[in-house]
Amino acid sequence: MATINLDAVSRWYGNVVAVNGITMSVGPGVTGLLGPNGAGKTTLIALMAGFLSPSAGTVTLDGATIWRNTEIYRTVGLVPEREISFGYLTGQQFVLANAELHGLPDPGAACRRALEVVEMVEPAARRIGTYSKGMRQRVKLASALVHDPSVLLLDEPFNGVDPRQRLHLMALLQRFGAEGRTVLFSSHILEEVEQVARQIEVVVAGRHAASGDFRKIRRLMTDRPHRYLVRSSDDRALAAALIADPSTSGIEVDLAEGALRVQAVDFGRFTTLLPKVARDHGIRLLTVSPSDESLESVFSYLVAA
């Protein structure tokens, strides 16, 4: 059982703040670090992995300071986002080298075991340069598993991985979490995170925007006001009918666009209301499109909340 604690951690580069006063605790099980690109996820993982000193605050592993403490690597396994540059080594050579660098008593056995876990035994005889993106991710994961770490940190592990291999990787992470390991991975995709993570930490623009299980995060994200652009055969009649229902809070007739801008406060109710109202009034819906579904707008709502 291992726990990473961040206490009021900030990190800045010159006058650019990458991480701003974050306090969080990452314990056993799978934790997802969710946030848009550039939110500070990589910086946070670098702080937890001992590759960056906090400008303020403390980062500890079971009470021990992480920065400049090489002993933590007996407990921590790291899967960096960056592509492996050892394309000229075979998977086997690469994972074995990692086992040897850990000074394990039987590096050969550790290497085999790690390759078995990620199901890369057979391709391990081939050079890494010939691997697909998913295979390279798995070989990186194997290299982080050789010493059977109780903490596993993964930076964007699913990025660019095809769907089948993604499912495989997700199942592995869930298994590690169920084994009692502390697993933290970063992602900018909510669906990805909620499939795997028990606990979700949301970071936006270097700040800790939300924290909780996936139900709580999902609720925060779906309960926010949604905006839609609607075109129909009779916009004003539709507007009058929609505003009568409490699931909408505002409707604007956008003359330039020739459309309605609808603000819905109850997402679930509005999505069933709209087609029903249209049918009852004999109005044809021509366009219904969410106008602020970008991840950034979802996240910025969370920050404001």
Add this chain to the structure above:
Amino acid sequence: MYDPTVARLTYRALLGKRRALILGALPLLLIAISVVVRGLAGADDQTASDLLGGLALATMVPIIGVIAGTGAIGPEIDDGSVVYLLSKPLKRPTIIFTKLIVAIAVTMVFSALPTLIAGFILNGNGQQIAVAYTVAALVSSIAYAALFLLLGTVSRHAVVFGLVYALVWEALFGSLVPGARTLSVQQWSLAVAHKVAGGDLVTSDVGLTTATVLLVAVTVLATWYAGQKLRTLTLAGEE
């Protein structure tokens, strides 16, 4: 202090295709020139000394030293793959020391060995000239490897700075400004070579004692400092 796995990975990276070609080209050039000179001018001690001093020791050894010294760690830091070494319970000075040994070995093989061969071609080791310059190349290999390994650890532009030092400071500036020669790896190694060769064909502006002290001091300090820099190396993605 020495980690065989770090050494193996460093050799693999250093002697990869492209770098091995550059490392091999200069020694071949030196040997080819020696063959031509011997064929045209015959065996002459002064010519041998000029060629080994001017081309081998002043130009080839530092360039090989730059490629091997910075190449032993620089590219790894640049592309982030050093993370696989650093995320291990390995002492940082052990990583540096091991890479230094590898860089020294590569520099010696690609500079001292061709110097010896060229010397024998030029005048058959007359007046111990081939051996003297080979000793100088061996000695300077150590100091260059340490200096350029440090440079590769602290700077992303290590190769450029290294070449500027090797070519501008050691070769050009050193021959124009007498004071600069006291702070020149080449002159220190010549002091050692002078001791080996005897006579006046191989000379240095620096005394043997001063040279030895400076060689040891530069090597030890550069290696120690590189170890310290690696302990606090910051790796944070693309910021």
